[in-house]
Amino acid sequence: MVRQNIKVAVDAVVFGYKDKMLNVLLIKRSIEPFKNSWALPGGLVLENESLEAAVERELKEETNATIDYLEQLYSFGTPNRDPRNRVISVTYFALVKPEHHTIKADTDAKDVAWFDIQKLPELAFDHKTILETAKKRLQSKLTYEPIGFDLLTDKFLFSDLEKLYMTILEKEIDRRNFRKKILSFDILEELEEKVSEGRGRPANLFKFNKKQYFKLKKEGFLFDIK
């Protein structure tokens, strides 16, 4: 067998949504290379650990974040992406609900922070590319799978959902048509509770009915938002 000394890492692009902003979770590197640069959370995979387990462990260790959605994104393997060794990074794409946004600046004295995707700092390695890939994935996936709900609180206002779509897809959406479309899917539960945001007419709260979604999906229903 060929001698090979390539390291395998995982990195995660973790998205959060708050105050009408799409945010990404970054950590400040405490060691060289790229010391003091911001980077995606991640690290080397352990010998007997699945890739998913590695991502979850690293996220826990480095950020203490609780993940609501996780899927593999892409593997980056250009020979010189890490100046030290040859490292292949299997990257993941994660979503976090607002109730899980609390993070730690942990014991390793690494800083951890949420950044508005519109105001990103310079990133270490090829993490900018990874992040852009993830953003595209988020945008396209939002239109054909109900992953937006993993960026909202369990109970949410229709206007929140609508703003989330506008923010992430970076375009205007007609309020009436959007509501009609989503409601026609029959995957939301309208709660009795109303919420007053201080001014304006109080709004109804909704909940995503996951069970119902999976049932409909099995029957051939396709979630699809233009």
Added chain:
Amino acid sequence: MVRQNIKVAVDAVVFGYKDKMLNVLLIKRSIEPFKNSWALPGGLVLENESLEAAVERELKEETNATIDYLEQLYSFGTPNRDPRNRVISVTYFALVKPEHHTIKADTDAKDVAWFDIQKLPELAFDHKTILETAKKRLQSKLTYEPIGFDLLTDKFLFSDLEKLYMTILEKEIDRRNFRKKILSFDILEELEEKVSEGRGRPANLFKFNKKQYFKLKKEGFLFDIK
């Protein structure tokens, strides 16, 4: 840095289309484990080689195939997928036109062959899973990108394209609507040449106009076949 001894491999699912059948390129393993089983072409990545270069090299070495389309599929990294070592496999998805179907049974005395996807043998490792992932990708991608043309000869009959869609998507398609839809995209060139298949009315040959497609795509056009 953590000690880590994980190997990185690439494997490719190579699809071809001939005689109304979707075929996959497999090699017969000449060594243990899974000696004499059929497997996807692939192998370990070399120290200073990009992932894509590794796939291309392995395909050349093992099958001598000429690839018309290549994209990364998914990375498989379950700890015990290879009984010898921990191996992460970054898998690729490839398409080959009929004019490039000729392959070699090479010097290593490995057999190489095309298999109808409906009549697959047992596969080594987790290659069955990989193949199923690739098939799904092919099916979905066929509907939103013009990759079907990378499975046909440069000049083809409309009926070939239609049969290809029916074969891969495993469903009936209305001839008239399909033709109207595809022609409306304005990405095909109708040639003067006609071909007689022996019986029936001779048909016109068509060519995919790649340049035109990319131009339209840049202008916001979306290829889309239900």
Added chain:
DNA sequence: ACAAAAGTGTTGTCCGTACACCCATGT
């Protein structure tokens, strides 16, 4: 003349889009 595949047009239905006014509340 018959068999086989190619080529073509119309109609109805459904879905997407555009668009504006009233409602419930807080100040």
Added chain:
DNA sequence: ACATGGGTGTACGGACAACACTTTTGT
């Protein structure tokens, strides 16, 4: 009473789906 955001209905047009007969060739 005014400002703010929430909630709703209609009409038009374009795209998709369903559908059958004629044409050109080989035998």
